[in-house]
Amino acid sequence: MSKGEVVVLDFWVSPFCMRVKIALEEKGVEYEGREEDLFGGKSELLLKSNPIYQKVPVLLHNGKPLCESTTIVSYIDEVWPSPPLLPPCAYGRAQARFWADFIDKKVFDAVGKIWRSKGKVAESAKEEFLEILKQLEGALGEKDYFGGDSFGFVDVIAIPLTSWFHAVEKFGGFKVEDECPKFSAWMKKCMQKESVAKIIPDPEKVYEFVIMMRKMQGIE
Amino acid sequence: MSGNDTTTLRWLLKKMRIRNDEQVNLIIFLQLYSLFLQPLTFFFSSEFLETMEDEVILLDFWPSMFGSRVRIALAEKGVKYEYKEEDLVNNKKSDLLLQMNPVHKTIPVLVHNGKPICESSIIVQYIDEVWKDKAPLLPSDPYQRAQAKFWVDYIDKKVNSPGRKTWCTKGEEQEAGKKEFVEIMKTLEEQLGEKPYFGGETFGFVDICLITYYCWFYSYEKFGKFSLEAECPKLIEWAKRCAQKESVFKTLPDEKKVFGFCIEMRKMFGLD
Numbered sequence: 348m349s350k351g352e353v354v355v356l357d358f359w360v361s362p363f364c365m366r367v368k369i370a371l372e373e374k375g376v377e378y379e380g381r382e383e384d385l386f387g388g389k390s391e392l393l394l395k396s397n398p399i400y401q402k403v404p405v406l407l408h409n410g411k412p413l414c415e416s417t418t419i420v421s422y423i424d425e426v427w428p429s430p431p432l433l434p435p436c437a438y439g440r441a442q443a444r445f446w447a448d449f450i451d452k453k454v455f456d457a458v459g460k461i462w463r464s465k466g467k468v469a470e471s472a473k474e475e476f477l478e479i480l481k482q483l484e485g486a487l488g489e490k491d492y493f494g495g496d497s498f499g500f501v502d503v504i505a506i507p508l509t510s511w512f513h514a515v516e517k518f519g520g521f522k523v524e525d526e527c528p529k530f531s532a533w534m535k536k537c538m539q540k541e542s543v544a545k546i547i548p549d550p551e552k553v554y555e556f557v558i559m560m561r562k563m564q565g566i567e
Numbered sequence: 568m569s570g571n572d573t574t575t576l577r578w579l580l581k582k583m584r585i586r587n588d589e590q591v592n593l594i595i596f597l598q599l600y601s602l603f604l605q606p607l608t609f610f611f612s613s614e615f616l617e618t619m620e621d622e623v624i625l626l627d628f629w630p631s632m633f634g635s636r637v638r639i640a641l642a643e644k645g646v647k648y649e650y651k652e653e654d655l656v657n658n659k660k661s662d663l664l665l666q667m668n669p670v671h672k673t674i675p676v677l678v679h680n681g682k683p684i685c686e687s688s689i690i691v692q693y694i695d696e697v698w699k700d701k702a703p704l705l706p707s708d709p710y711q712r713a714q715a716k717f718w719v720d721y722i723d724k725k726v727n728s729p730g731r732k733t734w735c736t737k738g739e740e741q742e743a744g745k746k747e748f749v750e751i752m753k754t755l756e757e758q759l760g761e762k763p764y765f766g767g768e769t770f771g772f773v774d775i776c777l778i779t780y781y782c783w784f785y786s787y788e789k790f791g792k793f794s795l796e797a798e799c800p801k802l803i804e805w806a807k808r809c810a811q812k813e814s815v816f817k818t819l820p821d822e823k824k825v826f827g828f829c830i831e832m833r834k835m836f837g838l839d
Contacts, residue, residue, distance in 0.1 A: 399721065399754070408710070411710060413710070413713050413717075414717060415716075415717055415720055417720075418713050418716045418717050418720060419713070421712075421713065421716065422709055422710070422712070422713040425709040425712070426709050437693055437696040437697045438679075438682055438684070438693070440692075440693070440696065441684045441689055441690070441692070441693040444686075444689045444692065445684075445685055445686055445689055448686055448689065449670065482670065
């Protein structure tokens, strides 16, 4: 399985970094995770490897950098083809890319709006968030995974964001399980996978992190 | 089956000692086959399959730089398609658009044999994968492909908003939009370097996704009061190079027509 040296410039609570690590785990690729101190100061390596955005994750494959989590996951799928994350047919791949793009555009920001605000603003942010989850439930349909019978590209892109749900449920006073049971069932199924369970952090720790962020941004 | 055929067949069956009543059944079967079933085999012949064309429809809006990407990609591949203009000025989205893109309700949408594909950069990748025998748009090497996708994603995230501000806003907001737009173009110019195209020696995915802004530069410059050629001469050289390609110059709307569209929209938004 080894196709060279693989390093991930990482930050434990970043759902974007989790995507890359889950993909590597799925493929059975050995990698070195290097935690970045995003508050204390980004490493020289990060700034050099991602001069445009200066963000994690960065995948370094034999020293060559790749940036932007969705692009990195596509790359991992191409270099280590087994098991495949994207479907074999062009139309299926376009659909997978569409939903990955939808998730990228909508979910993280919606989650952010809930924990970054209070009162009425948080309330309408919660409604927006649940609307998005319902749209994703529509895309999931009766399938086990977004990928169909097996865990695939869209599942990898989506599941890490759910590690932040516990925190926003607490702030928003709601439960995803009650509002979107199908989505919740999909989350549970994914969490049973070894690659996912290994990488997704304890939701309580994420909640503590979000509390800290709120304090830092003067929201409390 | 002709009369001669039937006679010959009966002789043959008699020689094979097949009973008369069975001969009759066989002949009836063969007559029915040659009348009804045999002609249908034509539809499985390569002759027919080659003439049968994919049904490709593009839902679009003429000034859209996103729609243009799809048109250029289809032209590069020599794909015939039906173009359907959406009346977005009057915000009259067709039933077909709302049905084919219920999530975003935006153009462009490619409808291939009845199945919709949405989001321009995703559509271009789809076109490249389906019509793969001609004019490859993405590199074959996975690292180069990832680089191409990174830069298309950068263009998608960064260019439209400040570009729009240069023609669609006033005062400080317009000034800030213009500064940001020039910065982004300089970053792209740096990425281009000494290569003839972003794709290297050949016109590709990144070139397609950026060149469709070229017909808008005139409007940005006129309203924003700046010269992109002065700020990013190499990028403009690249744009002129791309504009010499048939797929590009036949697709991009005239920049003066785009300018007229901007004037109309500014009036509608109460800016002038």
